[in-house]
Amino acid sequence: MRLRFTKMHGLGNDFVMLDGISQRIKLSPQKIRRLADRHLGVGCDQVLLVESPRTPDADFRYRIFNADGGEVENCGNGARCFARFVRERRLTGKHRLLVETASGTLELNLLDDGRVSVDMGAPVLEPEQIPFAADVRAESYPLEVDGETWLIGAVSMGNPHAVLLVDDVDSAPVETLGPKIEHHERFPQRVNAGFLQIQSRTQARLRVFERGVGETRACGTGACAAMVAARLRDLVDDEVQIQLPGGTLTIHWSGPDRPVTMTGPATTVFHGQIVI
Template structure:
């Protein structure tokens, strides 16, 4: 049968969302790459499937990166799915089952959706790292030993692994040079998303992210969450900040009361179609 899809985006981070609640969807890595291809495919950063959920969740959500690998989390994608479910049900909240986690989404104003991303993973085994380290600032540097370009990044898991380098000027940061090099570094056995954060104020972070399996994207929701957590742990920002990404802004709050990270931003529907 032909299978319908929706093309959506969160701040330019774009997705092909496939309905799989009535008929199973099990794409091969090759099929994912074909769908995600911007040359001949539909074109997206991630492929998302909506499946029947167990328990209290409204829907089970699965994510694949453009390289064909299934991944455990996607913040912008979760926001888009939350919006879809709320629109379809005429409600102001929805619960998504993502891997082992339940993500709660709520409407947050005109076209905006908030997602409770849960608690960040801060132990070296959560990321995971190859060896024990203090994730506030791990032993990793880029460039000459006596004068490294980048060093001592923070590491955070938001259901997927992130490393965050602190830079003085995002415009000159070597994102596309260093990103792919660190993505596959031996220190990260499952690979890693690589963030470059410039702290502009206690409540303002400029961020670019080289995403594992997708490359440089317009925005990365879990990357924004990880960047705020990493900055707070170093005393660089307050617990709520505006994250300025290439595609637009997200508001991230790391709540002191329950340790949960709340991400708020837009979700947009671009067009619909049928998978070839």
């Protein structure tokens, strides 16, 4: 199978974009792992597939596959790249898009300055819907890992996140603690682990260990989840600049039942073809 693809990234979180509308694509976990392989394939954190919508109100359907071949529900950085991709490939002329995902419909807006703003919907905080094993909903939860207890926020932004507050993200145990939290038994579908350093009411730093990927240079849903976890504890204002290793995202959230808005860049790297 010969595939046309575009390599893109959102703050260094990189993707292989596939147009499943103008070419027939049949993906398997093995093919996805080959595409994502940085030595034998194109190389990426995730493979993103554009498809025709299933409902009349949506413009596209958007599917997301991690580098390990598993399909996941949502990806904020990928959503921004998705919006740029369908415009650049002339699949649409719109600046506002409604896109189906496994976790619901996203609203994407291409701004005049080249950035993309994404309405990520309201965060899910009920433990059973995240899903996370807890008796009652709380602003934070104790999580025991190897005999040590960590205080986390648990949030779903269409995919599950555990957010830990740290004094310094540079020295945070992302590489060692991240995979243990990802596979923690209280998260039955695994979880993305975010390590958040609050700098002020409007500034924060974040590193994210993504399930099925490892640490990435940026995670859009992770930044949204971190904002929500911090806002619930009244540590930040309604709008926060969150600095990730790959760059900065602007996250706005005014409180429970309100949507989270994420704004940031999306960059095209190159186009190509590969035989799988």
